Amino acid sequence: MYVAVKGGERAIENAHAWLAEERRGDTDVAELSIVQIREQLSLAVNRVMAEGSLYDPDLAALAIKQARGDLIEAIFLIRAYRTTLPRFGTSKPVETGTMACDRRISATFKDLPGGQVLGPTFDYTHRLLDFKLAAEGDLPEAPMREAQVGEVPHVTEFLNREGLIEEALHDDAPPPDLTREPLEMPAERALRLQALTRADEGFTLGLAYSTQRGYARNHAFVGELRIGSVPVEMHIPELGFAIDIGEVTLTECETVNQFKGSKTEPPQFTRGYGLVFGLNERKAISMALVDRALRWEELGEDNEGAPAQDAEFVLYHADNIQATGFLEHIKLPHYVDFQSELELVRKLRREAGASDVQEAAE
Amino acid sequence: MKDTFDENNPRKAWMGLLAKAPDGRVAKLLDAAIQRPAFTWLRAPEVGSTMVRARMGGTGAPFNLGEITVTRCALMLEAGEIGHAYIQGRRKADAEAAALVDALMQTQAAKLLRASVLEPLEAEMTAAKAVRASKAAATKVDFFTMVRGED
Known part of the structure; x- marks a missing residue:
């Protein structure tokens, strides 16, 4: 009781x-x-x-x-x-092509306009603990060199000129917003990208890695990775025009993937896209790989039953707040539930015991 | 690019500049230039958010990337000029200063404010960007071909 x-x-x-x-x-x-x-x-x-x-x-x-x-x-x-903030509006889509890049590399083209700019990267460090950081000390200033002026074009534009890569067609239909309406399947790509950009980094990395290891393999090259700042522009109704309201640092990754062609599309390269707030290239690359894997249906590829192809599995488990909320709630008091389970097990054992006695008697 | 004054819409340019100014900078330049005029709030500073959109593949259809915090306000000077501010972050004092500059730029003080607030601000922000760009440029890879030693 x-x-x-x-x-x-x-x-x-x-x-x-x-x-x-x-x-x-x-x-x-x-x-x-x-x-x-x-x-x-x-x-x-x-x-x-x-x-x-x-x-x-x-x-x-x-x-x-x-x-x-x-x-x-x-x-x-x-x-x-x-959730406590009133929403003042929605920005115009940010123009990553005009990004002031701190870093911009391509794994597909060595010599490209704008060049390979490494930026403040961990790459090529030896991953040895630096005990100098344990002691306080002055740090040397980063060297400078005269910067080129002009915009740094997206790498995929080069392939686009030859028609060798699918185009990302301009469109201005307002996208769905999962902060306003619950995420429901089937989820169009805009919704998937919104879910992925805020998805758990570890989960996204694991799924992306699974595609590299052969679960829905779609051999990805990092066509381009760029990190830098872009202005955020919003239309202000009371002014009647748009103004820059701020600036954000973003990490963008475009993958270029082999594609043998399908019934509707010629052989060409296809694209995966990752874009993340702040400086986080592991997440941006992971997002691009998972985005590409989830596009199997629209590209007419086979469903191999791989986890990274399953939009419902990916999107419903990628949010670490939903996941941890549900996971951690089981440590909160469940006395009533457990009490009924306890009663049930006791009853089953009594019944089993009674029948054992009966069997033994027979 | 976007940080230079747009001849067609100077107000758009200065409002954008004020929105992107570092914490406390607009207020400091404003107070050094002029005594703040009396005003009434049309909308007291309030903090909210803006959903930032991006495009798939950088050029394709839009999607929602996430929100940024924004502070906005609107005020009216005694002679009736209205100043607005929409600035990134939770910065009520900065929003007030930005709206005051916006309003004053519609008065006879415009010339003074351009010289003592907007131009220094733009110069500082351009210089800060140039330093980052120069540091990035120093990490640009210069490839060279190794001579093959076959003969």
């Missing part, structure tokens, strides 16, 4: 007080400020902005501090805050 109980308020209050103390850690060690997190843990900040789906470095830094560095908890805080 289950009896309803109340209580736990004091335990909860005390748990929160202790949490605050543990978050602070040893008070002899200087406290981290929000700006320190924003400036020195910027890739963590970037991830929280991307998966929190809200670009605001100060808020993301605050969330990381509050969450004691648990990035999924921080993303949860950002998502919760996001």
Whole structure:
């Protein structure tokens, strides 16, 4: 018999007080400020902005501090805050072709207009712990060289000129928004991209890796990877024209994939697209690979039954806030549910025991 | 590009510049240039969001990328000029300063403000961008071909 109980308020209050103390850690060690997190843990900040789906470095830094560095908890805080904001409007689509690039590389063309610009990358580092960072010290200034002026064209445009790659046709139909309407299947590509750009980095990486290992293989080249800032422009009704309201840093990845052709399309290269808030090329490349795998149907490819081809599987499990919410709720009190399970198991055992006795008697 | 003044719509250009200015910078330049005039709020500063869109493949159909925080406000000077601000981030004081500059740019103070707020701001932001571009340029790969040693 289950009896309803109340209580736990004091335990909860005390748990929160202790949490605050543990978050602070040893008070002899200087406290981290929000700006320190924003400036020195910027890739963590970037991830929280991307998966929190809200670009605001100060808020993301605050969330990381509050969450004691648990990035999924921080993303949860950002998502919760996001729902409290009134939406003023929607921007014009950002023009990544005019991006002020910090980094721009292509794995398909060595010599391309604008060149291979490495930017502040971890690539080519030796992945050896740098104990100099453990000691405080001055750092040398990054070298400079005269910059070229002019826009840096997208690599896929070169292939486009020869007609060797599918075109991304301009269109201005307003896209669906999964923050306004629940994600439902079948999901068109615009919806898939919105879900993927805020999807869990680890899950997206795992799925992308699975396509490379042969589950829905679609051999991908990184046609181009670029990181930089673009202005965000929004139409302001009370002014009657659009203005730049800010600037965001984005990571963009375009993959170029082999395609043998189908009933409707000639042999050509096809494209996967990844675009993520902040500086996060692992996520952008993963997103592009998964985007390409999910396009099997529109490209007339075979469904190989691979996880990365299954839009429902991918999109319904990629959101780490939904996932962690459901996963972690099972640790909360389920006394009533469990009590009934307990009764059931006891009853089954009694019945089984009774029949054993009966069988033995026969 | 977008950071230079657009002859066709100077207001669009200055509002964009004010929106992208670093924290506290507009207020500082404004206060150094002029005593703030009296005004009434038409819309007190409020924080909200804007959904940022992008295009598939950079050029294709649009999709929703995610939101940015935005602060907006509107105010009216005593003579009736209306100033608006829409600026990225949660920055009410900066929004107020930006809306004041927007309103004052419609008055006789425009020339003074252009010289003491907009032009310095643009110069600073252009310089900051140039530094980043120069650092990026220094990481550009110069390929060279190794001579094959066959003879």
